[in-house]
Amino acid sequence: MTRRTALLAAAELLAWWAALAVLWLFLISTVYTLEFVVGIAAAGLGALAACAARRAVTGW
């Protein structure tokens, strides 16, 4: 893996993480610290799955 692809992969992961965290904010009704922590964790898991799925399909 070159430096360029590593950067691209990291950017992809972060973009998914941010997008899914925003989705979590839309789903919930009230915001407080614990909710935020759980949301960030769930969004991280979703971002990992998104990147793994994309890699399984396209192959790099």
Next chain:
Amino acid sequence: MVNGWTLAATVGLAGGLGAALWGVATGPLRRRVVAQNLATALACPGMLLLAQGYGRPAYLDVGVVLALLGPVGTLVFARLLAEELAEDPPRAWVATWTVAALGAITVIALCVATGPGRAMAKLLVIGALLIGGNVVASRALSGGFGRVGRG
């Protein structure tokens, strides 16, 4: 408790799901799969209207799950019935876009009633998932899966 929202939901569910049931019970396979797709596309706006009519935002979660998994169910049929559908592909763009428009009108009306905020964003996400999902599922039914061997 009767209000405009529940009334609209009653009329929509009775007409829409009744028609979908008729479509899925009779006719060739290509008509049945389209009716199955439209059943979820019509039921989801009905659920959103019911949530508004009952005044319980928590019921929106049923709509979220339906908007996510309904099109996935149609993809299951499109994928595993691909051979039979390839011989006689469904062409139902008029019905698909009509139902999508109904869903969009429902979501917009609910957004106007809700007012700006995160609740409105949730409604918009549901609407996007529902309409996008059903259009893609419709595309998948009419030749979305090419040659499927053993896979």
Next chain:
Amino acid sequence: MADAVIVVALLLVAASATVAVATRDPARQALVLSVLGVVLAVLFTVLQAPDVGLSQLAVGSALTPLLLMLTVRKVRRCGRDEEQKR
């Protein structure tokens, strides 16, 4: 009048369940079954039981059709292999 939506949902459930029983071909039956799942979820929601409605949707909209259609595919493929052997 407030019960109209409950009556509608009950009638839809009765009709789609009857159709599901009356359909013979398993693939078409799975299609009817998935519509029945959606209708049942509507019935549970109008009876103020969204938890049960969510369970019904989660299981009935994608999981049950997938299990049924995979089984249909396996049975059909076995039948085709048997024919080829003859």
Next chain:
Amino acid sequence: MSRRVRLWLVLTGGAGLAVLLVAACLNLPSFGGDRHPYGDRAVRASIARHTANVVSSVNFDQRAFDTLGEMTILFGAVLGCVMLLRQTRDEHRARPEPAEVAPPVRRYALLVLPVALVTGIYVIAHGQLSPGGGFQGGVVAATALHLLYLGADYRALERIRPLGVYEVGDALAASSYVVLGLAGLLGSTTFLANSLLPYGTFNTLSSGGTVPLLNAAVGMEVACAVVLLLARFLDQAVEIEKENGE
């Protein structure tokens, strides 16, 4: 038994069942009345333990032992399926062929997979607050993974689905439910008693004592069990073939 006798047997049995059902219905309380003795008690107990969703309180607190039974039934059923649908000696595995999928369908699958996964986790995490819970969310999350089979092919799904991890997860989640039940014995004399943790602030993720933990255990168990179940069905439908040379 001749056809005639069987018909009579069905008719007699059906008529008996119909009479019993009608008799039972006549004694039911009328539809939608305002007296709910069980409902009132369940709501009171649920609010006393700071659980906003009464159904979750009934499932994971007041009747947590029943849920343990239900979870065990699912565990046993999946175990039975895994045993029955395993690869036998006269079968071999063939490589699954890639499917041709239209680009919009593939993009949709890749986009909705993480969204459905996060929604599943949301439904599990908010089980004690809003409609939903471990079972519903677990099924949604497990279904999300299989979008990769629908939108691509079985090989792509196999790449992100290490079955051993899900087997371990299934067993761990099921046993952690029992461990939480045994931990209930520490503070009281009852198995699965909700007396271990503070009840927390009403209508937050940490409210309800052990309810959110049991909810999460069931969610993980159901998600892993559904993945394992579907894996066996997919193996049979896609990969496993009878040996030709027998």
